[in-house]
Amino acid sequence: MGSGHAHRLYRHADSPVHALPPHCKLAAVLAFVVVVVSTPREAVWAFAGYALLLAAVARAARVPGRFLLRRLVIEVPFVAFALLMPFVSQGERVQVLGLSLSVSGLWGAWNVLAKGTLGVAASVLLAASTELRALLLGLQRLKLPPLLVQIAAFMIRYGDVVTDELRRMRIARESRGFEARGVRHWGVLAKSAGALFIRSYERGERVHLAMVSRGYAGTMPVIDVATATRAQWAYALALPCAALLICLLGWFL
Amino acid sequence: MHVPDGFIDAPASAVAGVVAAGAVAVSLKGARKELDERTAPLAGLVAAFVFAVQMLNFPVAAGTSGHLLGGALAAILVGPYTGVLCISVVLLMQGVLFADGGLTALGVNITTMGVVTVLVASFAFRGLLAVLPRRRGSVTVAAFVAALLSVPAAAAFFTLVYAVGGTTDVPAGTVLTAMVGVHVLIGIGEAVITTATVGAVIAVRPDLVHGARGLTAPLKLRVGGELVDAAPATPAPAPRSPRKVWIAGLVTSLLLAGFVSFYASASPDGLEKVAADQGIDRKVEEHAAKDSPLADYGVQDIANARLSGGLAGVIGVAATIVVGTGVFWTVRRRRTEAAGRTEATGRTEATGRTEATGRTEAAARTESSARTESSARTESAARTDETG
Amino acid sequence: MTVSTSAAPPPSLEVSGLAYAYPDGHQALFGVDLTVRRGERVALLGPNGAGKTTLVLHLNGILTAGAGSVRVAGLPVARDHLAEIRRNVGIVFQDPDDQLFMPTVREDVAFGPAAAGVRGAELEASVQRALDRVGMAAYADRPPHHLSFGQRRRVAVATVLAMEPEILVLDEPSSNLDPASRRELAEILRSLGVTVLMVTHDLPYAMELCERALVLSDGVIAADGPTAELLADPELMRAHRLELPYGFHPAPPVR
Numbered sequence: 052m053g054s055g056h057a058h059r060l061y062r063h064a065d066s067p068v069h070a071l072p073p074h075c076k077l078a079a080v081l082a083f084v085v086v087v088v089s090t091p092r093e094a095v096w097a098f099a100g101y102a103l104l105l106a107a108v109a110r111a112a113r114v115p116g117r118f119l120l121r122r123l124v125i126e127v128p129f130v131a132f133a134l135l136m137p138f139v140s141q142g143e144r145v146q147v148l149g150l151s152l153s154v155s156g157l158w159g160a161w162n163v164l165a166k167g168t169l170g171v172a173a174s175v176l177l178a179a180s181t182e183l184r185a186l187l188l189g190l191q192r193l194k195l196p197p198l199l200v201q202i203a204a205f206m207i208r209y210g211d212v213v214t215d216e217l218r219r220m221r222i223a224r225e226s227r228g229f230e231a232r233g234v235r236h237w238g239v240l241a242k243s244a245g246a247l248f249i250r251s252y253e254r255g256e257r258v259h260l261a262m263v264s265r266g267y268a269g270t271m272p273v274i275d276v277a278t279a280t281r282a283q284w285a286y287a288l289a290l291p292c293a294a295l296l297i298c299l300l301g302w303f304l
Numbered sequence: 305m306h307v308p309d310g311f312i313d314a315p316a317s318a319v320a321g322v323v324a325a326g327a328v329a330v331s332l333k334g335a336r337k338e339l340d341e342r343t344a345p346l347a348g349l350v351a352a353f354v355f356a357v358q359m360l361n362f363p364v365a366a367g368t369s370g371h372l373l374g375g376a377l378a379a380i381l382v383g384p385y386t387g388v389l390c391i392s393v394v395l396l397m398q399g400v401l402f403a404d405g406g407l408t409a410l411g412v413n414i415t416t417m418g419v420v421t422v423l424v425a426s427f428a429f430r431g432l433l434a435v436l437p438r439r440r441g442s443v444t445v446a447a448f449v450a451a452l453l454s455v456p457a458a459a460a461f462f463t464l465v466y467a468v469g470g471t472t473d474v475p476a477g478t479v480l481t482a483m484v485g486v487h488v489l490i491g492i493g494e495a496v497i498t499t500a501t502v503g504a505v506i507a508v509r510p511d512l513v514h515g516a517r518g519l520t521a522p523l524k525l526r527v528g529g530e531l532v533d534a535a536p537a538t539p540a541p542a543p544r545s546p547r548k549v550w551i552a553g554l555v556t557s558l559l560l561a562g563f564v565s566f567y568a569s570a571s572p573d574g575l576e577k578v579a580a581d582q583g584i585d586r587k588v589e590e591h592a593a594k595d596s597p598l599a600d601y602g603v604q605d606i607a608n609a610r611l612s613g614g615l616a617g618v619i620g621v622a623a624t625i626v627v628g629t630g631v632f633w634t635v636r637r638r639r640t641e642a643a644g645r646t647e648a649t650g651r652t653e654a655t656g657r658t659e660a661t662g663r664t665e666a667a668a669r670t671e672s673s674a675r676t677e678s679s680a681r682t683e684s685a686a687r688t689d690e691t692g
Numbered sequence: 693m694t695v696s697t698s699a700a701p702p703p704s705l706e707v708s709g710l711a712y713a714y715p716d717g718h719q720a721l722f723g724v725d726l727t728v729r730r731g732e733r734v735a736l737l738g739p740n741g742a743g744k745t746t747l748v749l750h751l752n753g754i755l756t757a758g759a760g761s762v763r764v765a766g767l768p769v770a771r772d773h774l775a776e777i778r779r780n781v782g783i784v785f786q787d788p789d790d791q792l793f794m795p796t797v798r799e800d801v802a803f804g805p806a807a808a809g810v811r812g813a814e815l816e817a818s819v820q821r822a823l824d825r826v827g828m829a830a831y832a833d834r835p836p837h838h839l840s841f842g843q844r845r846r847v848a849v850a851t852v853l854a855m856e857p858e859i860l861v862l863d864e865p866s867s868n869l870d871p872a873s874r875r876e877l878a879e880i881l882r883s884l885g886v887t888v889l890m891v892t893h894d895l896p897y898a899m900e901l902c903e904r905a906l907v908l909s910d911g912v913i914a915a916d917g918p919t920a921e922l923l924a925d926p927e928l929m930r931a932h933r934l935e936l937p938y939g940f941h942p943a944p945p946v947r
Contacts, residue, residue: 060401060402077400080407081408084406084407085314087309087310088309088310088313088314088317088406089314092471122403125402125403125404126308129308136474139478140472140474142473155472155473156472156473156474159471159473162472163308163310163311163471163472165310166309166311166406167308167311167406169309169310170309170310170406171308171309171403171406172403173407174399174400174406174407178400178401178403183401184795184796184835186400186401187795190400196328196329196332198332198336198343199328199332199389199392199393201348202343202344202351202389202390202393203348203351203393203396203397204348204794204795205347205348205349205351205352206348206349206352206355206393206394206397208348208794208795208836208837209348209349209352209789209793210352210356212352212837213349213352213353213356214352214359216356217356217357217359217360231362231363232363233363234363236363237362237497237500238500240362240497241497241500241501241503241504242501242504244357244360244372244377244497244500244501244504245500245501245502245503245504245505245507245508246504247353247357248350248353248357248381248501251352251353251356252346252349252350252509252512254349255342255345255348255349255350257785257790258345258793259345260749260754260785261785261791261793262345262793262803263341264752264754264778264781264785265778265803265807265852265855266775266804266807266855267803267807268341268775269340271344272802272803272806272807273806345793
């Protein structure tokens, strides 16, 4: 129990990056990604600079490169898409190894790959160095509507519970000799999904009862507040500021 | 469909972000009105459900499988407001935690997969329920159409965003054809699964299906009232004028179809790049179809890829409508003939029921009381005055 | 039963003539009368469907009486002081996963007092105290779903204790616990020294912890007396679908 995959995202370590307040990290990552996305794609060296920045952060956060690379796998569907672009795009064409490739398509593929990869890497670093609970506090601190944060908190709290129920249903199905093999079995799977919905919803009702029983009246009491010192902000924002510098150079050089 | 960073340029991402924020704000207000203080736990659990159900793999054929996207399902089960919230939270968490979908593309992802799917689905669902006879079969039909429309609609919307702010110059017509074509097929899978899931919920706890709330009261009378369902917390949202809603829906889908065919056929790129482009089309579709739960259909579709871009999409839509209608008719006829349950579904329904009722007395009571709490409180407010 | 006539504090719980029907018409309670004096530990026994949980939900005003009344420490359960009632009646639900809804144990235990407006050091202290009482202080920063079932139930008890309730209501506290966790929980409950109403059909557990027992059957209190006496009455037990586990013989009542 409790070995949900959400748990494996976080790598515990005692590093300066881990110690930063969550909302500073969130803001820094968001700003960094915005800067990366706004960089002209022709400034190839700028992306190398960003990659170096992230590598430095990863080092400071004691996140091993292998962990980072493994988590980049999430990007694969879009890599496949990017690889198609040079074939699909319009305009001027070049011959590479006997294939006719579109120049703008090549740039487009590069653009998506570079920016997408940097974005994923930045998010992975954030998740690896920040606990789930802290992320929620950070979102709350960044003025995300409290109700939305609460919903997210409940989702995280019960994600494992619900996934576990799903797993138990599968085991129950398989124990009775059922194995979904094709479209014919969708009905049974959908029944499981339906049962799962009912269980989830009813659990939601019971959770509400438990909350009401302990004095809940519509608003969650604020117990933890993430606070940040000026120095911490400065430290966190060093990443996007350095990136911004590179970006500006990219535009003007 | 999770869009990564860098796929849509910064200004378009920002606009999508604002739109998404607005939609979420409206939904927060709407959900609170519907669920009041129960919003957080209920929406949170439904979000956890959507998150989990996306892991439920539906095998298609040897080796391939697909999963539910859940937008239409959420819209039908918990209503549009809560639906938008749940999907948005799931996307937010996927973006922040799993790096699935870029942070800057969060707005795009929420508007496409959260807002458009849920809105189209709930609009279609309510519109159909308004014109169809008040029967359980109608819910099935409406759920099917709603889910079927929601997926290609999201794909079309994504193409629109792409046309405005795409960072690559793949012609929008080509993207549209590929996206909508493929997603019509995905939509069929989504529709079948959504319908079956909604059916499974209706069989056990009809009161939980938000979209079918108006149907529960008359149904209960006919069944004999063996189901414990309380008066719904909010009266069924009676559409102001069913016919108007329906006509509006029809016009919208026609416009959408028109837009599809117009855009596709009017884009000169799609037509001029004859030979090369067709090879390319094939590749795009092939790739995209690999992710889809209906890869086989995708390959078949490509076999007669002589059709130019726009036509393929239109024909795809038309074919879907024909197939879809066929399915509704069959389903409806079977429903009415069997007067309730066929043997096969009866058996599985029974297991579903056991799962749901096989809980302990205590839990069951708690649940039913939870359901009735709000109504009970208001109902007995007067009584309390006497007693207290 | 003795009725105290002195000016003692009002009983922790006083239920009289309580009847309730669900909105679908199904009536679950048909006039329940019971009193739990301060400091008592009372078991509420009854077969499935007797209305036990329905009764429990009346105790903190989640369900409102159709007829009759519920008083907690002399205060009637009614809309105007629901907040106070809910602080005074601590219900531990059957499934700790339903009760532990916050991301960490500490926040969960803090939820009740924080909702009542307690903040800062005082909040911290009451969380600490509650966790100490159930022996879970070392787990304060753990997410609930990383705990074992027994630990989760103990934390669930702590969440309620943190509110310093007048009466602790436990719904099937021993369900799903292994013998060791069961014993640990029993020790904790015995050490608390608060009024306890324990809803259960685990008869040995009731006998172990509660000197007095009530039998709820068909929506009314069918028997009320020392637990050992009730359990030793085969007629009564059979009439209300209560069965002792194989090999378990209640000791004859010591009077």
